[in-house]
Amino acid sequence: MSGLQAKRLVFRVAGRTLVERVGFVCERGQFVALLGANGAGKSTLIRMLAGLARPAEGQVLLDGRPLQAIDRRELARRRAYIPQNARVEWPIAVERLVALGLMPHLPVFHDLNAAMWRKVEAALAQCDLAHKRGQPADTLSGGELARAMLARALVGDPDILIADEPLAGLDPRHAIEGMARLAALAHAGRLVVASVHDLTLAARYATHVAILREGRLTAFGPTAETLTPANIRMAFDVRASIHGTGADACVDFRALA
Amino acid sequence: MRLARFLVWPAGLTLAGVLFLTPAGGTLRPSDAPAAGATSATAHGKPMRIMSLMLCNDLLLLMLVPPERIASITYLAHDAVAALMPGADRGVAVNYGTAEDVLLQRPDLILAGTYSAAMARKLAQRAGARVVEVPATNSFEDIRRVVRQVGAAVGEPERADILLAGMDAKLARLSAERAPHPLRVVAWSGGGSVPGRGTLTDAIISAAGGENIAAKLPDTRYGSFGLEELLAARPDAILQGETRWTGPSLRDSQTAHPLIERYWRGRVVGYPDAAYTCGLPQSADAALALRAVFRALPAEQAAW
């Protein structure tokens, strides 16, 4: 089985259950948008899928193997993770930031070789950052920094990309570009799992959606069948209507009367 | 507890200063005049409750008057007494130099050092005591002056003269016999300051027939001397003060620098700190003892 499988995941903290028996299967080539209201447990689920939080019960399988059984570095090579509002702690150059994504591929005490620098170049170009390569990363705009983080995640050529709200804080144009980029990655054969708040963008670009409410998975499946007014109402307590399909889809919603 | 009190002592002084700086109700009596040290005690009979606030005074006092006339000596005296006149302080009370001690022990005479004199004078008004300020001693001439001063103050001038006569006889003997050959020495206790010209240590070394190489340092009195200078100066012997404090300290490891071990083995001479820092009749004995050590030192020089 090639892909990511969540099996009855439960996560508790201080006696509160944040994620309650969540299970689903997703495969390479899919772009799974994780939807849900604030506090529905999206970030916790994302962290468990990435292997950064250990579920109290259940497990996550990557190509049939439990994440816990996979070596740290191997896991780092096969899946990339971008947290919400990722920041840089030191003003290092953008290309150095992106190169950090290659570290799991590099033996200890080795420096990056020419082939690896070429990968950095490619990742920068892919994310439209070639002209910013020498700029200190702390001087980038929000959209540029998000792209730099994506380039960092992609440079190691992972099978799976897991991102927590990659569109947070982006203006409409950058949000659209970001989603298009993730969709393109899925189209190229990777599995992309991202939590998203913009329902319209999810409707247009995601191949699948997973909807969480209060820690439970209320719906999971192909976007066209799953992102329905009924499911949206269940997740967000809003009245929704969907116009158009595919790249023209538009989700409109208003408060319940 | 003793050691903890040592550190509390200066705080006690400050406190006393604050307490007694406020204008006291009493008026100054003649005996409280600053020059009190010079006046004789015999007019009203000998002082019977003498209190000493300084280590050097403690030692002089024990030599000059019987224990029953001593109100107290400082708690610091015990080790020096044990080194110079064992058992002399048996049954003598001790003080910690605090205002409370002075008020509680009600002395009729206070022997103060330069630093404790101001506090003692202020307290003396309350305690009804006379204060004698005893200056520091840096030569045998200083010793003669101080011993006579204290002897007069405690009402024992004859006893003071006898002690000084003994000291001078020893000094005369030392200068009559020629020293074997002038040994170049330094009083060095592991870095830091070394006593130079114009110190009592310098006077004792000279009296013993040695040459204090630190006396040539540009700084007066106390200079500093590193291991490098020690190697360059190549003294025939190194004098090291021996306090009776027996606790471990860094100084032990410093003076045990392998260079000292290697090149001055058998030439490191211990001396009683008290006789070198406090001007006492015993300082002449210290010089005699040092002369004897000089004679016994191996003749060969350091190897370079």
Add this chain to the structure above:
Amino acid sequence: MVRTRGYTYQTLCVLLLLLPAAFALSLAIGRVALPFSELLHGLAAPKPNLAWLILAELRIPRTVLALVVGATLGLGGAALQGLLRNPLAEPGLLGVSGGAALGAVIAIYFGLATAFVLAIPLLGIAGALAAGALTFLFGRSGTLTLILAGAAVSGLAGAGLSLALNFAPSPYAAYEITTWLLGSVAERDWAQIALCMPFILAGWLCLAFTPRGLDLLTLGEAQAESLGVNLSLLRAQVLAGVALSVGAATAMAGAIGFVGLVAPHLVRPFVGHQPSRILLPSALFGALLLLVTDIAIRVLPTSNELKLGVLTSLIGTPFFFWLVLHLRRLSP
């Protein structure tokens, strides 16, 4: 293709040229004025001779010790700043030096060292470890908290030192504790250096395995972990490395502050901000800085030699002030 490598190699080359120069200068300068020719002659002349003794037994150990202690502080500062992503992190400010000093003072003045020579470095390391762990524990949530926790731990170590002074076995010991705490590399012998060196080397080795983890922490803890960094192992490595090396160095030389703060900051403009690129230059620069300071002490015409730690603090404190001002301007 232009790489933003900074000037790492050039910087390392300059440092590696300056270090031997400072080393030579350090051998030539001391309280006894000996011309270079005489020093050279002393090497050839029959031994022992004055020049050879001063060189082999005093100036070379002193120089080596200044280099080793300076490198340890520079490396420790750079590693701590990388781990905590905090430009104010430094062994002294985090209480590590204070803890080490307390441990060493207990070992020296309460007789443990006379019974067991390794007690000095071991207690120094134990003190450094305890202080560092305490600071890490209480200062996890930000720059300010960390500095406050460091101040609290330093205060605790200071209180312990005051207590040691209070119960010092003799007034002389109390005086010596205070002077020892000022920090110095003068007149230490080879045996003392040999005693502490293994611990310092072990600390350096621990830190040598941390650069990649520190680099990845540039992305924050979550991304670093997702890239294969074992965070608790990394923290333990840095803490153990700093405690071993700074603890043993402090046990030998006393508390020497601010080198660990100044060195990483001064090399950053030349090698960039990536933590892995700062470690080695910072260690070399720390060594150079401490050696030059120690030479300055010997040149300054004071009758009692100025203590090394006093001078580093005199230089370091204004720098610290500048840094505080500068950081306030950077972040609201």
